[in-house]
Amino acid sequence: MVRTYLLLAWTWLRASAQYPGPLIMMVIGSFIVSGLDVAAIWVIFEHVGSLGGFDLAEVMFLYGAAGLSFALSDILFGNVERLSQHIKAGTFDTMLIRPAGAFVQMATDRFSVQRLGRLAQAAVVLAIALPQLGLPAGRAWMIPVMILCGTVIFASIFTLGGAMQFLLTDAPEVANAFTYGGSALTQYPLSVYGNELVKGVTFIVPLAFVNWQPALFVLDRPDPLGLPYWLRFAAPLAAVVLSVAAALAWRAGIRRYRSTGS
Amino acid sequence: MIELNRVGRSFTVGRRKARKTVHAVRDLSFTVEAGEFVGYLGPNGAGKSTTIKMLTGILAPTSGRIQVAGLDPTRRRMALARRIGVVFGQRTTLWWDLPLKDSFELVRHLYKVDQIDFRRRLAELTELLGLAEFMSTPVRQLSLGQRMRGDITAALLHDPAVLVLDEPTIGLDVVSKAAMREFLRHLNADRGTTVLLTTHDLGDIEKLCRRVMVIDHGHLAFDGTLDDLRATAPDEESMEGVVTRLYSG
């Protein structure tokens, strides 16, 4: 599966490299578009010294970590969100007659470096924020773990959003509420949101484990909601559970797929 | 080689109050032996495409059993893909934005075709189908005839035992059509590849198929040789007349 992924991704990459002009434009474009979110944070901190109890460097850290996870999962699996387009155009049928998983083919379809802009932008923010926090190694080890788990969680949400399109072929935008909505949610400390919402994204759609819970450990902060301490280490568990759910949903979707058109 | 046993496929259409069940295919049984060349006919909406999709593993049947090349298409979709070739006349199975030769190279990797076999077969098909001049052209820039030849090549590079063609001559000009038919005849006669072909072009049937199956309203209305088909309406002069009679009756 990994081999097939790399093979397809590499082939698409080579094809897109034949037109470097638009490609570079699009990388820069995605860098700027995602930079707008940082501009918003900057405007907010022009007016306040802390948001939800977190200062600018801490918010940038939360933003950068979640942004990195989201960008990685978007590059690797984000194309799955185009499922409904493929179903409508009939190209999903042709994926099913090839001896490779439909998921891998979806994920690599038109694989391009365009989304690197977002990745670079998140990395820059994180690189600026980290030195200002002065973290000891005893807590900083969690950062790569949280970025990895966050990537798996977002990838699972992309997959769930794709699987949903087997049912809602005419309304793929619903998935955006969870994928891009999840990205927007994790850009700010969860302490700004209502308690019900935070509990929902802790125990139902586990977005809280993308950055919030592990970050409470990294920043050594008490949980404003007073949730159990061990949740800070539960990100790998959440990632595993959600990815299993996503895999099952995708398989169920394929099984009940009804090819339309002639 | 292909075996359908009381296969049915229904769809629920409409929403809430207007919901109803449509049987695209019902209680369909037939067998295609190795080496046969079978034409699969039927009016629009009769269930042809649904049958093809079930044979190739795209669509799961709601009832009955299917075996193609010894495999259950729904359960062993990927294993089956390595044993059959599929061509859709209406859409390409090639990668739209990639040059033809990159598409073939991908096929080689995906189907795990041995490098030597691959070179030999590609050279042979390139010669037979005249692909050389547009080998480096992206698929989206190919003419329909060129694209069809590319599609057929991609479907045969892994030397499948069965070739399933869904309206392969649709939209082709007279010359391309004749070349396509000649190629398919050669493939079946000299290499023994089993071919199942759906078409609306009765010329395809008359030139190629020893056996014809006609599907109508989801079940088999006729199954026999070309001569048997003519005999169903001896007073009709043309094949069109025979088939029209069969569709409406």
Add this chain to the structure above:
Amino acid sequence: MRIAAYGFRRHSTYRAAAIAGAFTNTVFGILRAYVLIALWEARPGLAGYDIADAVTFCFLSQAFIGPMQVFGGGLEISERVRTGDVAIDLIRPASLQMWSLADDLGRAAYLFLLRSLPPTIVGAALFGLVVPIDPATWAFFLASFVLGVIVSFGWRYLIALSACWIIDDRGVQSLSLVMTFFFSGMVLPLNLFPGRLGTVAAALPWSAMVQVPADVYLGKRDVLEALGFQSAWAVALLLLGALVTRSARRKVVVQGG
């Protein structure tokens, strides 16, 4: 009027997509509302808004995404420019620009019903929104809303026609998206923007799409000045559009597309 009705019907075939869009707009409205509440709790009265004003602004801006087509597109002609079919439209006796505008107003009316009302209602139920009592405010808001759609159309029409000269228009599209999104007030209310950035942002056409109609609704702005500002941009963009249409026609006639 007939064309607007046609635009309304044409878009009603995308009902599922519109409902899905409303759902997504509502989710984002809720998330953004919390951020704004946190900000206004720390700085009450910031930029002349209280918390209820800020939350209302947030849900109004989400409600505007559909009708004002904040993410770009929505025009049939952009696809026709890409395929070259626009040549046929350009040599017709009727004005392509006015025809498109009428069609777009129909589209906006449809999306107002399906994509603007649901987020606003959910927002009101969850957070409680400001509702003007003076019927005059509602009348002014309606006028400001329609002017906002016209400004939005004027801008998108220019972007769509730009593809007549630029071969790969994806760069222009994404630049337009950035400008519209940031300078309309979608990301944050423009009156939060510091110093000169705020002054410039308020003067640009994009503020006529979200910030100005929202302020008219909230009664935070002199109505005549606001409507005048929007009208000026609407006229300017439509005039520019007419000029561009004329040179596009000349290009088609001379070069044959």
